[in-house]
Amino acid sequence: MRLKEDINPLLLQVFRSIVWLYSLLTFLPWFLLSGASARLQRAKRVKARSVSGQSAGPYRAVNSAERLASTLQPACDTLDKVFQYAARRFPRRDCLGTREVLSEEDEPQPNGKVFKKVILGDYRWLSYEEAYQAAVRFGSGLAALGQKPQYNIAIFCETRAEWIISAQACFMNNFPLVTLYSTLGGPAIAHGLNETEVTHIITSKDLLQTRLQAILVEVPRLQHIIVVDAKVTSWAGCPRGIMVHNMASVQELGAKAENMSRPRVQPVPSDIAVIMYTSGSTGIPKGVMISHSNLIAGITGMAERIPNLDETDTYIGYLPLAHVLELSAELVCVSHGCRIGYSSPQTLADQSTKIKKGSKGDTTVLRPTLMAAVPEIMDRIYKNVMTKVEEMSRLQRTLFVLAYNYKMEQISKGYSTTLCDSLVFRKVRSLLGGRTRVLLSGGAPLSAATQRFMNICFCCPVGQGYGLTETCGAGTISEMWDYSTGRVGAPLVCSEITLKDWEEGGYYSTDKPHPRGEILIGGPNVTMGYYKNEAKNREDFYVDEKSQRWFCTGDIGEFHPDGCLKIIDRKKDLVKLQAGEYVSLGKVEAVLKNCPLIDNICAYANSDQSYVISFIVPNQKQLLALAEQRGVRGSWEEICNNSDMEKEVLRIITEAAVGAKLERFEIPRKIRLSSEPWTPETGLVTDAFKLKRKELKTHYQDDIERMYGGK
Incomplete structure (x- = not known):
């Protein structure tokens, strides 16, 4: 996507001459010192190949051709062991951060609506050791309240530090965690809670009052509601037979000597860690059963695609933790000692809807190095910035366009553009805090125009990933030095992909120049199936002659010669x-x-x-x-x-x-x-x-x- 220039031709020629002279003078030293040749070679190398030699596959990453990866560390085969390993290795490192709310106020709008605005302070952090101990106490408290190992417990809560602490507490005690989106409708919430027969649910004060209250009478097995907000100790509208607790009181209960000394029933790799209810794009949401080994395989594959991931990284968490993309991303960060600062779409940036004008959004304060986003959010950023570009003077707009097109040309050759980044794109880059080094897009296809824009203006690689709840979000992720657009990268080291012919749509693995077909994902990250839905399991999952599980995605893809996958269609989206x-x-x-x-x-x-x-x-x-x-x-x-x-x-x-x-x-x-x-x-x-x-x-x-x- 080249942007169009709009300025006097003579002045434009002067600018181009200056850029040409600068490129000429800096070419040789930059070429020798920047490693551009090596980067370009790495971007163009073959990343995956068919291990069978057939055009249909299966395709595997070149560094996992012999064996698919399934664990990060040999001794960490369940999620509780991963967290314990991180707490031992990074005990005093910041783990989970939450911004302090300094004030809230209602701001009337010209149309008569009232928006709630907040002024937020600095991030307050729990260290890895503190977060681990908080999870230990909470898990012990849940057991004291009657929660039993291998009996389901639900979480219905916004993305926040308490969510991940609750999840870790459940992993430690082998309580399968049922996750529900905070935006699900009443019937879908009641369906998930009744189908999984939960007696305990973890939620927030807001969701209890606005979403749960109306359907509690439809969930007869529910006995305990644990509210993560500190001030809630009772609730007058609670139906008879249901007890309401706050998280702090459950942790205090768990900290008592008789409860702490109670032996924990630790999970084994094949035990269910999460029953994740999908967001329900096609009717009633289905519960996907995800084992400890499934999630560990998935995060192993994801972590391998993030270069130099370590405890110096900071991740901003704001997407729904009930979505496999966010949960997997945070588990990757925890396994590597990164710190996670929490946010929300309403407080993410200085211009976000809940941030009072003149105060700072979360990215400005946290300055994350790692971030995940769905295409909808990236598309909004792209359109907002381009609208501001259109409002610039002709001179400013042309300078921006020249810099944009120049950088696009340079990165296609493997070069970086330090001068452009600091002079032209610094202000755009500061929208995400100014330190972002990896931006991962998932959840839906990202347009080539938006991906290229984010690459250029935010001065960092934008990796596009492909995966589903049924594969722990893991399937493919593009490599960070691959600046091509419209593709989702090569298979992760934990998975392999086969293309299945789809005659009705006219897609065949023998198609030229690229083999095409329905995407089937296999590997240790493929989940156990749908909860209490054997008919759908037989339709979407199968086990091959080598005892490997496969999932039929319904998406249509094509493989390029370098082993990268492109999503080109979806079976359910085809209409005759x-x-x-x-x-x-x-x-x-x-x-x-x-x-x-x-x-x-x-x-x-x-x-x-x-x-x-x-x-x-x-x-x-x-x-x-x-x-x-x-x-x-x-x-x-x-x-x-x-x-x-x-x-x-x-x-x-x-x-x-x-x-x-x-x-x-x-x-x-x-x-x-x-x-x-x-x-x-x-x-x-x-x-x-x-x-x-x-x-x-x-x-x-x-x-x-x-x-x-x-x-």
């Missing part, structure tokens, strides 16, 4: 139109989401219709500017509902679709603009911001009928 053409809805969305007018999009098609339609969440700033140009006035909702604006947006995205070479039948014929964003709270996207197609279809049913001529 009335005339027989197959449309990949995911492909249409990926192309059109790069349009500046679009914040989010869901393509839709009925098999008895001849064309595609789309629901669109427009970018507010871009759409308001377009409305002003066209003389359309009114509230935000009125502008979104204006038929002339729909036609204008459709014209613009049609041009973008043609420019991206979509087929005629793939281009949406009609659209609906949504004035409300899609968030996990609306129930229209998952916590990882994946589209919930079933819910979106129900939500826009009247519009579907209108756009297809039914109304």
